[in-house]
Amino acid sequence: MTTIVVAMGEKNEIGFENQLLWHLPKDLKHFKDTTSGHPIIMGRKTYESIGKPLPNRTNIVISRKKNWFVEGILIVGSIKEAIKFAKKIDEEVFIIGGGNIYEQTIDLVDKLEVTLVKADLQADTYFPKIDAKIWKKVSETCHEKDEKNQYDFCFQTYEKVVG
Numbered sequence: 818m819t820t821i822v823v824a825m826g827e828k829n830e831i832g833f834e835n836q837l838l839w840h841l842p843k844d845l846k847h848f849k850d851t852t853s854g855h856p857i858i859m860g861r862k863t864y865e866s867i868g869k870p871l872p873n874r875t876n877i878v879i880s881r882k883k884n885w886f887v888e889g890i891l892i893v894g895s896i897k898e899a900i901k902f903a904k905k906i907d908e909e910v911f912i913i914g915g916g917n918i919y920e921q922t923i924d925l926v927d928k929l930e931v932t933l934v935k936a937d938l939q940a941d942t943y944f945p946k947i948d949a950k951i952w953k954k955v956s957e958t959c960h961e962k963d964e965k966n967q968y969d970f971c972f973q974t975y976e977k978v979v980g
C-alpha cells in the first residue's frame with residue numbers, strides 16, 4: 818500500500834516560504850504514529866524544510882541535483898526510483914510531500930491520510946484537488962482546538978473508488 822500523508826487547510830493550502838502553516842502537536846503525533854517504522858518519500862524542498870532525517874524511518878528524498886549528499890538519507894533522481902526502493906524495504910510506503918511531489922503522485926497512490934485543518938491561511942503551496950469521482954472518504958475523526966493546538970482539525974482517510 819502506498820499512502821499520501823498531508824495536512825491541509827480549507828483551500829488545500831499546505832505551506833508558505835518552505836514552512837508549514839500551523840503548529841499542531843496532535844497532528845505531529847498522528848504523523849509520527851502513522852509513518853514510524855516505514856519508508857517515507859519526500860521532495861528535496863520538504864527535506865530541507867524539516868532539516869534532518871526523521872528517526873525510525875528510511876528517509877527517501879527525491880532530487881534532480883547531482884553531487885548532493887546528506888548523511889542518513891537515501892537520495893534518488895525520480896519518483897519511480899523512490900517508490901521502487903521504498904517497496905524493497907516495506908510494503909507500506911508513505912509519501913509525505915510537498916506540493917510538487919503530491920501533484921506527481923496523487924494518481925499513483927492507494928490511500929490519502931489527510932489532516933483537514935479548519936483554517937484559511939496565506940500560502941504558496943497547495944495539495945491537488947481531491948476528485949470525488951476517484952476518492953471516497955472512509956473515515957473521519959475531528960478534534961477541537963485547545964491551548965496547544967491552534968485550530969480545529971479532522972483526520973480523514975480516503976480510499977480509491979474501485980471500478
Ligand SMILES: NC(=O)c1ccc[n+]([C@@H]2O[C@H](COP(=O)([O-])OP(=O)(O)OC[C@H]3O[C@@H](n4cnc5c(N)ncnc54)[C@H](OP(=O)(O)O)[C@@H]3O)[C@@H](O)[C@H]2O)c1
Binds near residue numbers: 830837863864
Ligand atoms: N502540510 C503538509 O502536510 C506538508 C507536507 C510536506 C511539505 N509541506 C510544505 O510544502 C512546501 C514544499 O513543497 P514544494 O512543492 O515547494 O517542494 P517539494 O515537493 O518538497 O520538493 C520539490 C523538489 O523535489 C524534487 N523533485 C520534484 N519532482 C521531481 C522529479 N520528478 N524527479 C526528480 N526530482 C524531483 C526537486 O528537487 P531539486 O530542486 O533538488 O531537483 C524539486 O525542487 C513547504 O512549504 C513545506 O512546508 C507541507
